[in-house]
Amino acid sequence: METNQLLRHLNESVGAEHVTDEPTACAPFSVGGVAPALVVAPDSIAELAQVLAAAHAAQALVVPWGGGTKQRMGGRLAQAATPLLVVRTQRLSRIVEYEPADLTISVEAGISMAGLAATLAEHNQMLPVDVALPAHATLGGVLATAADGPRRLGYGTMRDLLIGIQVVEATGRVSKAGGMVVKNVSGFDMMKLYLGSFGSLAIIASANFKLIPRPRAAATVLCSFPTLEAAFGLADAIQQSQLNPVAVEFLSGLNETAADACQLAVLAEGLPAAVERHVRDVSQMAEKVGAVEVQTLRFDDHAAFWQRINDLPQVAELAPGEMVLRLTCLPAEMGSTLANAASLASRGGLKLLTDARALSGVAYLRLAGSGWQPLQDYYNALVARWPNLAVLAAPADAPASLAGWGRDPAGLALMQQIKREFDPQGRLNPGRFVV
Amino acid sequence: MNRTQLIEELRRIVGPRGLVHRQEDLLTYDADGCVMDTGEPHVVVVPETTAQVAAVVKLAARAGVPIVPRGAGTGLSGGATPIQGGIVVSTARMDKVLEVDVRNGRARVQPGVINFELSQQLKPYGYQFAPDPSSQKACTVGGNIANNSGGPHCLKYGITASHVLGLEVVLPSGEVIWTGDGTPQTAGYDLTGVLTGSEGTIGLVTEAWVKLTRLPEAVRVVLALFPDIAGSSATVSQVIASGLLPAALEIMDRLAIKAVNDMYKLGLPEAAGAALLIEVDGVEDGLDELLHEITAICQRNGALEVRPARTLDEQTRVWAARKNAFGAMGRLAPTYYLVDTVVPRTKLPYTLEQVGVIAKDYNLPIANVFHAGDGNLHPLILFDRRNQSQNQRALEAATQVMHVSIEQGGVISGEHGIGVEKQDYMTLLFSTDDLAAMAGLHQSFDPLDLFNPGKVFPKGKGCGELAALRRAGVEWGALKAAGMM
Ligand SMILES: Cc1cc2nc3c(=O)[nH]c(=O)nc-3n(C[C@H](O)[C@H](O)[C@H](O)COP(=O)(O)OP(=O)(O)OC[C@H]3O[C@@H](n4cnc5c(N)ncnc54)[C@H](O)[C@@H]3O)c2cc1C
Numbered sequence: 001m002e003t004n005q006l007l008r009h010l011n012e013s014v015g016a017e018h019v020t021d022e023p024t025a026c027a028p029f030s031v032g033g034v035a036p037a038l039v040v041a042p043d044s045i046a047e048l049a050q051v052l053a054a055a056h057a058a059q060a061l062v063v064p065w066g067g068g069t070k071q072r073m074g075g076r077l078a079q080a081a082t083p084l085l086v087v088r089t090q091r092l093s094r095i096v097e098y099e100p101a102d103l104t105i106s107v108e109a110g111i112s113m114a115g116l117a118a119t120l121a122e123h124n125q126m127l128p129v130d131v132a133l134p135a136h137a138t139l140g141g142v143l144a145t146a147a148d149g150p151r152r153l154g155y156g157t158m159r160d161l162l163i164g165i166q167v168v169e170a171t172g173r174v175s176k177a178g179g180m181v182v183k184n185v186s187g188f189d190m191m192k193l194y195l196g197s198f199g200s201l202a203i204i205a206s207a208n209f210k211l212i213p214r215p216r217a218a219a220t221v222l223c224s225f226p227t228l229e230a231a232f233g234l235a236d237a238i239q240q241s242q243l244n245p246v247a248v249e250f251l252s253g254l255n256e257t258a259a260d261a262c263q264l265a266v267l268a269e270g271l272p273a274a275v276e277r278h279v280r281d282v283s284q285m286a287e288k289v290g291a292v293e294v295q296t297l298r299f300d301d302h303a304a305f306w307q308r309i310n311d312l313p314q315v316a317e318l319a320p321g322e323m324v325l326r327l328t329c330l331p332a333e334m335g336s337t338l339a340n341a342a343s344l345a346s347r348g349g350l351k352l353l354t355d356a357r358a359l360s361g362v363a364y365l366r367l368a369g370s371g372w373q374p375l376q377d378y379y380n381a382l383v384a385r386w387p388n389l390a391v392l393a394a395p396a397d398a399p400a401s402l403a404g405w406g407r408d409p410a411g412l413a414l415m416q417q418i419k420r421e422f423d424p425q426g427r428l429n430p431g432r433f434v435v
Numbered sequence: 436m437n438r439t440q441l442i443e444e445l446r447r448i449v450g451p452r453g454l455v456h457r458q459e460d461l462l463t464y465d466a467d468g469c470v471m472d473t474g475e476p477h478v479v480v481v482p483e484t485t486a487q488v489a490a491v492v493k494l495a496a497r498a499g500v501p502i503v504p505r506g507a508g509t510g511l512s513g514g515a516t517p518i519q520g521g522i523v524v525s526t527a528r529m530d531k532v533l534e535v536d537v538r539n540g541r542a543r544v545q546p547g548v549i550n551f552e553l554s555q556q557l558k559p560y561g562y563q564f565a566p567d568p569s570s571q572k573a574c575t576v577g578g579n580i581a582n583n584s585g586g587p588h589c590l591k592y593g594i595t596a597s598h599v600l601g602l603e604v605v606l607p608s609g610e611v612i613w614t615g616d617g618t619p620q621t622a623g624y625d626l627t628g629v630l631t632g633s634e635g636t637i638g639l640v641t642e643a644w645v646k647l648t649r650l651p652e653a654v655r656v657v658l659a660l661f662p663d664i665a666g667s668s669a670t671v672s673q674v675i676a677s678g679l680l681p682a683a684l685e686i687m688d689r690l691a692i693k694a695v696n697d698m699y700k701l702g703l704p705e706a707a708g709a710a711l712l713i714e715v716d717g718v719e720d721g722l723d724e725l726l727h728e729i730t731a732i733c734q735r736n737g738a739l740e741v742r743p744a745r746t747l748d749e750q751t752r753v754w755a756a757r758k759n760a761f762g763a764m765g766r767l768a769p770t771y772y773l774v775d776t777v778v779p780r781t782k783l784p785y786t787l788e789q790v791g792v793i794a795k796d797y798n799l800p801i802a803n804v805f806h807a808g809d810g811n812l813h814p815l816i817l818f819d820r821r822n823q824s825q826n827q828r829a830l831e832a833a834t835q836v837m838h839v840s841i842e843q844g845g846v847i848s849g850e851h852g853i854g855v856e857k858q859d860y861m862t863l864l865f866s867t868d869d870l871a872a873m874a875g876l877h878q879s880f881d882p883l884d885l886f887n888p889g890k891v892f893p894k895g896k897g898c899g900e901l902a903a904l905r906r907a908g909v910e911w912g913a914l915k916a917a918g919m920m
Binding site: 099100101102103104124146148156159160167169173174175176177179180181182183184185186187188189190191192193195196197201212213214216239242243244270271272273274276277278326328329330331332360361362388390405406407408409410411412414415417418420421422424433434 | 536538539540561582583585589593594596597606612613614616617618619620621622623624625626628629631632633649650651652672675676677678679680717718719720721722724725777778779780781806809810811844845846847848849850851852853857861864865866868869870871872873875876877878879880891902906
């Protein structure tokens with residue numbers, strides 16, 4: 001009867017129309033095949049705090065839910081006899097404070113990345129973290145999963161842009177850290193703790209960022225190569241030069257023909273003269289290392305191209321027999337790592353699509369096969385050599401061994417201690433992160 | 436364990452050369468660059484290896500004596516000051532660059548490496564360590580990491596946290612862990628991130644992988660002179676708002692100009708009320724255009740003169756003047772108290788005006804030399820420490836600067852940290868729940884409060900208590916009422 005009591009409390013806190021226990025309404029919010037008993041959508045941080053306090057009193061397990069585009073990530077949710085509550089952040093979508101002249105903004109966590117981008121674009125500014133499915137992905141979800149984008153090379157990740165945060169802990173306690181200034185060492189950097197903590201320590205309620213002015217010019221040099229080695233030859237040449245492109249993305253498996261099996265997309269942004277210099281130099285370098293085709297994309301073509309790239313690692317929709325992995329390694333090992341990953345895939349009879357931040361050491365691998373066993377074999381072979389291998393999504397029928405974050409990180413005991421400190425009863429996303 | 440026994444055991448760990456225990460030698464370690472607070476250490480060790488550090492930490496835990504990590508002692512918030520005594524662990528002998536891995540854009544260094552030395556060693560490879568505190572010729576990378584230090588070029592390149600890839604730390608338990616090696620997006624919580632800026636309170640850094648930054652192809656430096664500080668700070672906020680991102684934007688006011696003029700023979704007209712140092716960098720193409728636009732903004736805001744520093748020599752001289760400006764203050768007064776706060780950039784003109792008012796109110800000269808592009812103020816309150824009344828007024832004036840900064844939406848430290856200097860001002864900025872969350876993180880690492888105790892958190896009740904109250908779920912208001920805070 002805990003569920004009924006919790007339902008009553010939630011109704012009181014947020015209004016009955018924003019709470020449901022209808023099985024059909026709850027089903028779309030299933031995590032790892034488990035449907036929640038209740039779904040609630042608070043409208044303010046105060047309401048969110050009340051919801052968590054009520055959940056805590058009812059000993060409910062809590063899954064924070066933004067746009068739901070990445071709920072396939074993480075270990076299997078630990079089951080318990082207590083009710084499972086999904087807390088949606090969708091209604092927490094206000095711009096709290098935006099001072100364009102300061103290039104800072106404070107926003108609630110439920111805003112969509114596209115919505116935020118549109119607001120910023122009105123002032124010719126941006127938060128240069130490009131994520132998959134921006135119309136659905138929420139800011140809170142992007143922070144909780146520490147999602148990165150191709151332009152991390154030039155602008156960094158959320159880690160470099162997040163300047164303040166407000167969270168609600170498992171007990172309903174609200175706390176904040178950081179501020180609305182671009183440089184701040186007043187107190188511990190709690191932003192780093194919550195960023196990428198996968199809703200396992202607290203629910204992110206709002207966040208502050210430093211913004212970047214939109215570049216005056218931008219262009220993409222798209223180079224096609226017959227081999228992976230040739231493509232990474234260009235990546236290496238760029239790394240050794242004094243050019244500063246904002247993205248260097250390696251792609252393979254997009255094209256069917258052998259001659260242009262691999263591509264390297266180089267994005268330059270900034271002053272028009274600097275962008276033209278990049279276009280000129282990169283094109284020349286590409287030809288030197290054996291590019292079969294070099295195209296320059298500008299304006300709409302360029303924008304459409306990058307949105308497609310950003311969506312490549314999406315895990316909201318999976319084709320049957322599909323698995324998506326994120327492999328990270330030292331940047332200089334990316335080329336040889338991907339060569340290995342590709343030959344393993346072809347030996348295992350798997351189709352592979354690769355999208356890699358060529359100079360940053362991050363790769364997204366989309367694999368397709370029939371049944372989960374070949375995928376499991378592939379994963380096992382890969383993780384034996386590359387411990388930082390996260391399963392972003394696997395077929396629904398795959399076992400729990402095909403989920404999670406790769407091999408245990410160093411410092412796991414300390415991380416577990418942090419988890420115990422912040423969520424002693426293990427109520428927030430239990431089993432999915434730092435177990 | 437008494438002091439003699441402690442010293443004996445330490446001697447066994449670090450050897451006689453790694454030990455400082457004579458009373459007169461300990462004096463060097465009783466404060467950092469912030470002279471407002473001092474404390475005498477029981478003993479100082481200068482280990483050479485991680486294993487030695489770990490052994491010292493285990494011994495300290497057994498003896499119940501605090502560990503106080505220390506780099507070069509240039510900190511300005513009392514971070515390395517042994518306020519409760521204890522064993523000061525100096526990294527002075529762990530000062531090597533162990534590995535430069537250009538292909539992976541990283542270098543493995545010991546914590547005692549001097550910031551400037553590191554960049555010098557990277558130069559032949561075409562790289563630098565981007566964080567460049569003005570104290571870079573003296574301060575250590577370990578100190579930079581512990582304080583998450585800034586510097587003029589952080590405007591474009593970001594603070595230290597953006598340049599640390601992984602740390603080897605000795606934890607308060609004596610355990611040694613590596614938090615990363617430069618592989619991005621690893622599983623679990625960002626231990627590297629939370630350790631950076633933790634002011635030596637939760638881990639002692641014994642090695643680090645730091646990020647290398649490519650030296651730019653081209654650099655331009657100009658010095659714009661203004662009749663007053665208002666024109667220069669308005670320029671800064673307009674340059675930022677217009678979307679031009681310089682590598683550095685630094686301001687010196689009239690008093691500072693006078694001091695550096697005397698020392699560096701820059702020949703700046705002393706009629707100038709403010710000098711704005713502007714640096715842009717990147718590929719050669721477009722750089723002049725960028726500078727041209729910035730110059731136009733200077734002129735619109737009433738610049739008297741915009742002087743390009745054409746040769747490398749001229750550029751070095753201008754930068755030396757800026758980076759050594761604090762030192763030059765000695766020409767104006769026996770002591771300065773540097774207050775480090777930050778405000779949103781558009782609030783700079785008003786805040787600086789208020790700093791001028793504070794100088795008048797407390798009847799002490801205040802010079803300003805600061806990282807304007809980030810909104811990071813550094814009022815230097817000039818006074819004579821031997822004068823009781825001046826001492827008191829300097830402290831009050833500093834508090835006033837913090838109040839004004841917070842009123843303007845700012846914070847109490849941009850780069851120097853909280854240490855002991857600002858611990859009691861944390862409550863101006865943070866609620867008890869905010870502090871309790873920080874205490875929760877602290878407790879996960881250091882439940883016995885062994886590392887750098889009595890810092891960062893407000894005096895009186897330590898972080899252990901804060902965390903315990905948090906665990907008990909007690910309302911802060913009730914605690915306050917009960918006189919526990
Ligand atoms: C003239 C002058 C100019 C300055 N300019 C700037 C500036 O532009 N920007 C800026 O940010 N700062 C500046 N500072 C402040 C200071 O130099 C920096 O904070 C610097 O990073 C401190 O380094 P340090 O080696 O002197 O550290 P210390 O002062 O010895 O220690 C600083 C803190 O780090 C801890 N610590 C040291 N080593 C370790 C370690 N290995 N592991 C764990 N904790 C450790 C200490 O316990 C202490 O809390 C300036 C200081 C002076 C005197």
